[in-house]
Every structure is written in C-alpha cells, then in structure tokens.
Amino acid sequence: xxxxxxxxxxxxxxxxxxxxxxxxxxxLAQKGGAVLASLILAKEKSAxxxxxxxxxxxxxxxVLDLLGGANPVNLDRLHPDRTIAVVNTTLVPTGEMIRxxxxxxxxxxxxxxxxxxxxxxxxxxxVDAGTLAEGLFADHMMTNIFTLGVAYQAGLIPLAAGSIxxxxxxxxxxxxxxxxxxxxxxxxxHTPARVEALVKPSLxxxxxxxxxxLARLPQKVHPAYxxxxxxxxxxxxxxxxxxxxxxxxxxxxxxVRYAEQYVDFILRVADQESEAIPGRHDLxxxxxxxxYKLMAYKDEYEVARLYLKKDWRExxxxxxxxxxxxxxxxxxxxxxxxxxxxxxxxxxxxxxFLRLLYxxxxxxxxxxxxxxxxxxxxxxxxxxxxYREAVEAALASLxxxxxxxxxxxxxxxxxxxxxxxxxxxxxxxVKAQVATALDRLREARVGATREEAERQxxxxxxxxxxx
Numbered sequence: 001x002x003x004x005x006x007x008x009x010x011x012x013x014x015x016x017x018x019x020x021x022x023x024x025x026x027x028l029a030q031k032g033g034a035v036l037a038s039l040i041l042a043k044e045k046s047a048x049x050x051x052x053x054x055x056x057x058x059x060x061x062x063v064l065d066l067l068g069g070a071n072p073v074n075l076d077r078l079h080p081d082r083t084i085a086v087v088n089t090t091l092v093p094t095g096e097m098i099r100x101x102x103x104x105x106x107x108x109x110x111x112x113x114x115x116x117x118x119x120x121x122x123x124x125x126x127v128d129a130g131t132l133a134e135g136l137f138a139d140h141m142m143t144n145i146f147t148l149g150v151a152y153q154a155g156l157i158p159l160a161a162g163s164i165x166x167x168x169x170x171x172x173x174x175x176x177x178x179x180x181x182x183x184x185x186x187x188x189x190h191t192p193a194r195v196e197a198l199v200k201p202s203l204x205x206x207x208x209x210x211x212x213x214l215a216r217l218p219q220k221v222h223p224a225y226x227x228x229x230x231x232x233x234x235x236x237x238x239x240x241x242x243x244x245x246x247x248x249x250x251x252x253x254x255x256v257r258y259a260e261q262y263v264d265f266i267l268r269v270a271d272q273e274s275e276a277i278p279g280r281h282d283l284x285x286x287x288x289x290x291x292y293k294l295m296a297y298k299d300e301y302e303v304a305r306l307y308l309k310k311d312w313r314e315x316x317x318x319x320x321x322x323x324x325x326x327x328x329x330x331x332x333x334x335x336x337x338x339x340x341x342x343x344x345x346x347x348x349x350x351x352x353f354l355r356l357l358y359x360x361x362x363x364x365x366x367x368x369x370x371x372x373x374x375x376x377x378x379x380x381x382x383x384x385x386x387y388r389e390a391v392e393a394a395l396a397s398l399x400x401x402x403x404x405x406x407x408x409x410x411x412x413x414x415x416x417x418x419x420x421x422x423x424x425x426x427x428x429x430v431k432a433q434v435a436t437a438l439d440r441l442r443e444a445r446v447g448a449t450r451e452e453a454e455r456q457x458x459x460x461x462x463x464x465x466x467x
Contacts (some may be wrong), residue, residue: 002064004171005144006037011167012159019045023052034068038077041158053077060156061119063087064144067094070111078118085119086151087112088143090130125154127188133181135199141174142181149185161186206241213248224256228263235270236281239288246292252305253296254361262295265388269395276398283403286410287391293413294387297380300332300371301361304354333374333420376420379427387413390434397445405441409434 003024013020018041025036038053056079063069066089078085089108097103112126127150133142145168151157152164161182168178188195210229217225228247232240243266250259270284277283296302306312307328317323328350331343363369371377394406412434417426 001144002035002037005062005064005148006039008145008148008164008167008171009039009157009159011170012163013041015163015166016159018043018159021050034065034071034074036068036074056082058083060151061085061087061115062147062151063115064147066091066108066111067105070106070114072114075114075118080118080120083119084154084156085115085124086147086154086156087115087124087126088129088147089126090128090143092130123154125150125189127192129185132184132188132195132199136184136195137177137181139177142177145178145181146185146188149182149187150189151185152182153186153189204241206237206244209241209244213244217248217251221251221256225251225259228256228259231263231267235267235284239266239270239281239284242285242288246288246296249296250292253302254364258295262291265291265391269391272395272398276395277400277403280403282407283398283410286407290410290413291384291387291391293416294380294383297383298419299364299377299380300334301357301364303330303332304357305361307354308351308358333376334371337374376423379424383413383416383427386431390438393438394441397441399445402441402444405437405444409437409441412437 006022006024010020010022020042021038021040023038025038040050040053055076058077058079059082061069061078061083063085066087068074069085069087077083089112091105091108097105116124127147129147129150130140130143133146134140136142136146148157148164152159152161157164164182165179168182169175171178184195213225214222225248229240229244232243235243243263247259247263250262266284266288269287270281273280273283298306313326316326325348327348328346329343330346331340335344360370363372365372365381369377390409390412394402394409398406412430415426415430415433416423
C-alpha cells in the first residue's frame with residue numbers, strides 16, 4: 001500500500017546516506033477515507049524542517065488511488081508550476097460503492113482534469129497500472145510498485161534504481177515479483193507499447209469460444225452443442241460469440257434441453273428486433289446476458305459444479321507454494337433453516353459429495369428436488385418466466401421511439417445483487433423498475449401512434465382541400 005511504498009523509498013534514501021522525514025496518515029482510512037503519506041528527502045539534515053510537505057511544495061504527487069488523488073482536500077500541497085503527478089488511473093470501488101451498487105465512478109476525464117489543474121499538466125503521467133500489473137503478474141498487488149517504477153523512470157525520484165531494489169529486498173515480501181514490477185514500470189515509462197503488447201488480451205471470437213467449449217464439454221453432447229450453434233448463424237458475430245460461451249455453460253448447468261429453451265427465446269427476440277429496428281443488436285445482446293444470468297442461478301447443484309471445475313482448482317492451487325489440500329467453508333440455506341448460524345469446514349473427502357450433488361442436478365425444479373422448497377430457490381425459478389414475459393411485453397411495443405426503453409427492460413436483471421434476503425430485496429426493486437419502464441414504453445408507443453394518426457389525418461385533410 002501507500003505506507004509500504006513510502007517506507008521503501010525511505011529505506012532507499014537511507015541506503016544512499018540521505019536524510020529523510022516522513023509522515024504516514026492512516027487515520028482517515030479507518031473511517032473509509034484515503035491513506036496519505038509525505039516523504040521529504042535532503043542531502044543535509046539542516047535542510048529538513050517538518051515531516052509534512054508544505055503548502056504548494058510537493059515536487060512529485062504519486063497517486064496510487066485516483067479517487068483519493070482527485071479529492072480536493074488532498075490537493076493543497078500541489079502547485080501548477082512545481083508539482084508533477086504520476087497517477088494510477090485504475091479505478092477501485094469504494095466501500096460505499098460496494099454497499100450501493102447504483103453508485104458509479106466520476107468521469108475519468110474529470111478526475112484527470114482535476115489533478116492537471118493543480119500540477120504541471122504537460123509533464124504528468126497517467127497509467128492504467130492496475131490492469132497492466134494484473135496482466136503481467138496475475139496479481140493486482142504489484143500495482144503500486146509498478147507505478148513507482150513509472151515515476152522513477154520519469155526522472156521524478158532522486159534515488160538510484162539499485163537503492164530502491166535493495167529496499168525491496170529488505171522488505172522481504174514477494175521480492176522478485178516486486179523488483180520485476182518496478183522494472184516493468186520503468187520500461188512502461190520509456191516504451192509503453194512494449195509493456196502493453198505483453199498484456200494486451202487476444203481478441204477471442206466465436207471460433208475460439210466454440211473450440212474452448214468443445215474441449216470442455218463431454219463428447220456425447222458435442223452434436224447437440226454444434227446444432228444449437230448452427231441455429232445462431234443469422235445473428236451478428238458478437239451475439240454468436242456470447243452464445244458460444246453461454247450455451248455450453250447451460251448444458252453443463254442442466255442439460256441440452258435447458259440450453260435449447262434459452263436459444264429458442266434468444267432467436268425469437270433477435271427476429272423481432274431485426275424486423276422492428278434493422279441493424280441494431282443491443283436488445284438481443286442484453287437478453288443474451290440477462291436471461292443467462294437468471295437461468296444459471298447459483299443453487300446448491302451449481303456450487304458443486306463450480307467447485308469441481310478443473311481450471312478453477314488449478315488456478316487455486318497455483319496461488320500457493322506446495323498446497324496440501326482444499327477445504328470448503330459452506331453455509332447453505334438448508335442448514336440455516338435447521339438453526340446452524342456459521343459456516344462448516346469440509347475437507348477433500350467432500351469432493352465425493354460434490355460429484356454426487358452435481359449429478360443430482362437432474363432433480364432441479366422437480367418434486368424430488370431436496371432444495372426446491374426453499375423460498376429463495378422458488379423465487380429464482382419464478383424470475384425466469386417473469387423476465388421472458390417482461391421482454392415479450394417490450395417487444396410488443398417495439399419501434400424506434402421505444403427501443404431504448406426496451407433495452408432498459410432487457411438489462412434490468414443485471415441490477416439484481418446478493419443472495420437470499422439481500423437478493424429478495426433487490427428483486428423487488430428491479431421488478432418495480434421494470435414495471436415502470438414498461439408503463440413508459442406503452443405510453444411512448446401510444447403517443448407515437450397518436451402523433452402518426454394526427455399526421456395522417458392532416459395529410460388527408462390537405463389532400464381533400466386541394467381537390
């Protein structure tokens with residue numbers, strides 16, 4: 001974090017025999033605020049006065065959190081003729097955003113502009129360090145050291161690179177990774193394209209997603225999967241790419257018939273969208289995502305499937321040196337109804353029961369479903385026909401004047417969050433929003449129809465007058 005970066009720079013300065021004063025301000029972070037740190041370097045101790053950078057006296061503004069860095073309360077140490085900013089532009093959700101999913105980030109251009117107004121805008125460096133660090137190391141923890149490397153190579157830190165790397169070794173935490181992150185940051189400052197080329201994701205298209213799905217699915221369902229994909233040929237390439245992923249997932253989630261129901265509805269939506277608004281695909285894309293989300297609700301059978309996924313297990317074990325075993329900590333709703341208020345720990349032996357539970361997915365939604373009587377599961381199943389009916393209602397009034405409202409209805413399930421009581425409350429809110437959107441959609445259609453009728457009447461009257 002911020003304090004660690006400050007300490008590393010302080011150690012590096014001491015290695016070189018320089019004098020330092022620093023101040024870490026962590027109190028606000030305990031109340032949801034930002035962590036601030038000041039570091040003052042000098043050759044002679046007599047040049048040091050206070051351990052906090054004075055008003056307008058900062059030479060370098062190293063911003064590791066853009067939201068905190070653009071906060072006006074943190075800008076009084078900057079000066080537009082003196083301070084140069086190196087900013088990590090990766091946006092990290094605040095605690096309030098996690099509690100309230102309707103909150104969104106301020107505009108990135110606005111945040112950058114705020115910092116530019118208080119600093120030497122022409123020298124500032126803005127870098128999406130979080131994304132680059134994640135791509136290079138599969139770990140966001142390298143973000144801050146990567147940003148430090150950018151600042152160093154920009155000529156803004158009066159220390160030797162060897163001293164900073166020595167301080168990283170003294171820190172003793174993920175030493176090689178941190179040194180590499182520092183060096184990659186330096187490389188980015190010198191030649192951004194070289195680093196970006198290393199982490200730029202390959203653009204996976206329909207063919208790649210199809211091949212991956214076939215490699216994962218059992219051989220016996222390959223013909224059915226291919227047949228469903230063939231039915232999507234009339235759709236645009238992005239829709240087909242999205243469906244190649246989701247059809248395979250639904251086959252694994254339940255069975256081929258379940259995936260067929262999904263494809264049937266998507267094709268019906270696509271046909272009506274194409275007829276009403278030729279060339280537009282937003283509505284179909286939204287339904288592809290939203291209907292999948294509702295049909296693949298995470299129940300006990302799905303949890304078992306996800307835990308048994310080979311790639312998930314390999315990624316998990318790869319995060320640790322010589323892992324011994326995986327222990328599952330579970331607290332399913334059925335245990336809560338029995339009065340158990342905490343998670344239970346289950347060792348590797350539980351894999352047998354996970355495989356049995358996944359096999360039992362055939363009971364999902366039937367009278368023999370042992371979890372079917374749970375209120376939350378019944379509600380999740382009811383959401384599927386509710387959503388289809390809402391989309392069909394939107395399609396019934398679809399025209400250029402109502403298109404945006406129809407897309408809003410189609411995207412509504414994306415706002416459903418959480419599990420059990422939290423999910424129930426979220427569902428109620430989304431249903432109310434959809435009902436309101438459908439009312440507005442019908443009113444817009446009626447209004448457009450009335451206006452068209454009036455125009456036709458006026459044209460008829462004008463033709464009669466001319467005769």
